[in-house]
Amino acid sequence: MGNNRRTFLKAAGISALGIGTAPVFNLFASSKAEEVKLKPGFLNKESALPAKHWGMVIDTRKFKSKEDMEPVIEVCNAIHNIPHHEEKNHEIKWVWGEEYEHAFTDAENKYINKRVKHLPFLVLCNHCENPPCVRACPTKATFQREDGIVLMDFHRCIGCRFCMAACPYGSRSFNFRDPRPAIEHQNPNFPTRMKGVVEKCNFCAERLAVGKLPACVEASKGAIAFGDLDDPNSTVRKLLESNYSVRRKPTLGTEPSVYYII
Amino acid sequence: MLENALKGNKNYWTWIVFLLVIISIGALCYLKQFTFGLGITGMSRDVSWGFYIAQFTFLVGVAAGGVMLVLPYYLHDFKVFGKITILGEFLAIAAVCMCLMFILADLGQPMRGLNVILHPTPGSILFWDMIVLNGYLFLNVIVGWNVLEAERNSVPAAKWVKPFIYISIPWAFGIHTVTAFLYCGLPGRHFWLTAILAPRFLASAFAAGPAFLILLCFILKKVTDFDPGKEAIQTLAKIVTYAIIANVFFLICEVFVAFYSNIPGHIVHLKYLFAGIHGHGALVPWMWASIIFMLISIVLLVNPVTRSNETTLGIACTILFIGTWIDKGLGMISGGFVPSPLHHVTEYVPTIPEILISLAVWATGFLIITVLFKIAVNVKEEVAA
Numbered sequence: 001m002g003n004n005r006r007t008f009l010k011a012a013g014i015s016a017l018g019i020g021t022a023p024v025f026n027l028f029a030s031s032k033a034e035e036v037k038l039k040p041g042f043l044n045k046e047s048a049l050p051a052k053h054w055g056m057v058i059d060t061r062k063f064k065s066k067e068d069m070e071p072v073i074e075v076c077n078a079i080h081n082i083p084h085h086e087e088k089n090h091e092i093k094w095v096w097g098e099e100y101e102h103a104f105t106d107a108e109n110k111y112i113n114k115r116v117k118h119l120p121f122l123v124l125c126n127h128c129e130n131p132p133c134v135r136a137c138p139t140k141a142t143f144q145r146e147d148g149i150v151l152m153d154f155h156r157c158i159g160c161r162f163c164m165a166a167c168p169y170g171s172r173s174f175n176f177r178d179p180r181p182a183i184e185h186q187n188p189n190f191p192t193r194m195k196g197v198v199e200k201c202n203f204c205a206e207r208l209a210v211g212k213l214p215a216c217v218e219a220s221k222g223a224i225a226f227g228d229l230d231d232p233n234s235t236v237r238k239l240l241e242s243n244y245s246v247r248r249k250p251t252l253g254t255e256p257s258v259y260y261i262i
Numbered sequence: 263m264l265e266n267a268l269k270g271n272k273n274y275w276t277w278i279v280f281l282l283v284i285i286s287i288g289a290l291c292y293l294k295q296f297t298f299g300l301g302i303t304g305m306s307r308d309v310s311w312g313f314y315i316a317q318f319t320f321l322v323g324v325a326a327g328g329v330m331l332v333l334p335y336y337l338h339d340f341k342v343f344g345k346i347t348i349l350g351e352f353l354a355i356a357a358v359c360m361c362l363m364f365i366l367a368d369l370g371q372p373m374r375g376l377n378v379i380l381h382p383t384p385g386s387i388l389f390w391d392m393i394v395l396n397g398y399l400f401l402n403v404i405v406g407w408n409v410l411e412a413e414r415n416s417v418p419a420a421k422w423v424k425p426f427i428y429i430s431i432p433w434a435f436g437i438h439t440v441t442a443f444l445y446c447g448l449p450g451r452h453f454w455l456t457a458i459l460a461p462r463f464l465a466s467a468f469a470a471g472p473a474f475l476i477l478l479c480f481i482l483k484k485v486t487d488f489d490p491g492k493e494a495i496q497t498l499a500k501i502v503t504y505a506i507i508a509n510v511f512f513l514i515c516e517v518f519v520a521f522y523s524n525i526p527g528h529i530v531h532l533k534y535l536f537a538g539i540h541g542h543g544a545l546v547p548w549m550w551a552s553i554i555f556m557l558i559s560i561v562l563l564v565n566p567v568t569r570s571n572e573t574t575l576g577i578a579c580t581i582l583f584i585g586t587w588i589d590k591g592l593g594m595i596s597g598g599f600v601p602s603p604l605h606h607v608t609e610y611v612p613t614i615p616e617i618l619i620s621l622a623v624w625a626t627g628f629l630i631i632t633v634l635f636k637i638a639v640n641v642k643e644e645v646a647a
Contacts, residue, residue, distance in 0.1 A: 087301075089301070089306035089608075090307075093307070102606065105603070105605050135386065136386055136448070137383065139380075156374070156377055157370070157371065158369050158374045158375055159300070159369050159374075160370075160388060161311060162386070162444075164307075164310040165448055165451065167450070167603070168450025168603050169604075170602055170603045174300070174307065174370065175370065176301035176306075194371075195299035196369070196370025196371040197370060
């Protein structure tokens with residue numbers, strides 16, 4: 001991600017400590033303070049997990065059937081207060097299963113082997129490096145964080161749904177009606193939404209802020225890896241180095257941060 | 263001048279009351295939508311824009327169409343249009359008002375609409391659409407009102423109005439170009455991902471807008487003493503002819519590129535609209551009707567005999583207007599969403615409340631046209647007398 005300045009300041013701050021001369025120290029200390037001020041409060045917590053570019057690697061070999069995926073989807077639905085509407089037109093989905101031909105529409109193959117053809121693939125927001133939804137949003141209600149996560153401000157969204165038209169992955173849902181009556185058990189630690197706003201997967205930003213990995217990663221029993229794509233020593237990078245992986249619709253230039261090992 | 267709108271005969275008031283009834287029914291439906299949410303419409307996760315946005319797109323075209331009078335009159339001093347230029351400007355005002363109402367009706371959180379101004383985002387095309395639409399409304403109100411007032415006082419229009427007139431000409435092209443950019447810059451929506459979308463929008467705009475004006479002139483001729491003049495109507499009809507031919511030509515270009523390249527992503531939406539896919543084809547009869555209407559209108563308009571005959575010209579303009587409305591107001595938006603980016607086929611059909619709300623917006627537009635045209639015609643009669 002483009003935060004060379006931050007990296008520089010960090011390195012400079014550390015070297016300043018080493019030099020230890022008071023005026024230099026103070027100079028860099030003030031830059032450090034400025035840097036802290038620029039970051040939202042929750043990211044400053046010591047417990048928060050840091051990364052320059054969060055990414056996800058889904059090992060599809062480990063999801064053999066629909067049943068393997070259910071706990072992953074259910075935990076997300078439960079902690080994020082995702083409503084269950086009977087009417088299909090109103091449905092809200094953050095992470096769900098799709099068959100190969102729907103998940104990888106530009107890599108169709110008539111004679112693809114049976115395992116891949118009928119395997120359900122987990123699909124979710126790709127937290128693209130070049131997110132078309134962020135480009136389209138007229139109010140900055142959807143925005144990209146420094147660590148690459150694409151988030152929604154539910155209080156600023158005007159519900160124009162331009163982001164839904166812009167997303168090539170169908171990852172966004174709109175609250176066509178009040179979602180609250182359709183939530184079975186409310187999780188008081190995560191906000192519920194109101195009618196008329198868009199929502200989507202947030203890479204569990206609320207959990208990363210308190211040092212936890214995304215809920216789907218935890219529930220996947222090792223089938224989903226999560227980490228810093230900019231760090232060559234991270235689990236995700238090591239997995240990508242040792243396995244063949246693909247991304248959804250790479251020709252569109254969105255640069256998804258979710259990778260699939262087939 | 264507004265007082266002119268407050269006196270009229272029985273027919274005038276019956277028409278006004280009729281429009282108010284439709285507006286009230288739609289307002290009640292909107293109240294329901296406001297409390298329940300957009301779930302009362304036929305839209306879904308896959309087809310996230312529907313009738314409202316489609317009407318908005320079509321009406322931006324009608325608004326831009328007014329420039330086909332303004333441009334010849336003010337840039338080329340084409341005096342024949344002198345009597346009806348004001349009608350083009352007033353039609354633009356009504357059409358832009360409808361556009362803004364349709365956008366508002368489509369918002370999930372209309373109370374937050376001002377966020378577009380409070381958190382301006384120049385990277386978003388919707389931000390620019392807000393600017394160009396409101397700007398065009400402002401320009402036409404300023405120009406239309408001042409020019410008409412000057413006419414009423416039998417003096418030339420104030421000099422400061424001139425720059426606004428000149429700005430309004432490229433601005434008209436701008437509103438429809440920006441509206442096309444809303445769609446054609448989205449990756450993964452292949453139906454709209456075409457550089458010809460803005461030109462195609464403009465062509466259909468310059469056909470539908472002036473065709474509608476011709477029809478309005480015929481109505482004015484019938485219900486008032488106002489006569490726009492045969493030459494003005496005939497010139498307008500020629501503009502309509504060229505524009506509708508350009509529109510159909512652009513459509514042929516789209517079809518060629520999609521089918522000759524044989525790229526499935528480009529073909530599939532056209533297939534959905536004109537043949538149906540996987541047993542889904544709600545729009546097929548509509549789309550063919552649109553093509554047939556546009557083609558018949560071309561035949562009637564190209565032939566000088568049928569073009570100069572008021573009855574056949576009226577028929578041509580009516581079916582042209584319906585044809586382009588289906589093309590843009592029904593097919594253009596749904597067609598882009600079906601199938602979805604994940605190749606699922608979720609069809610969209612507007613619901614009754616959705617249609618009633620849309621009708622109410624149209625009725626409001628007609629109310630604005632009626633009032634403004636009444637004022638314009640009364641002023642012209644006053645001056646003539």
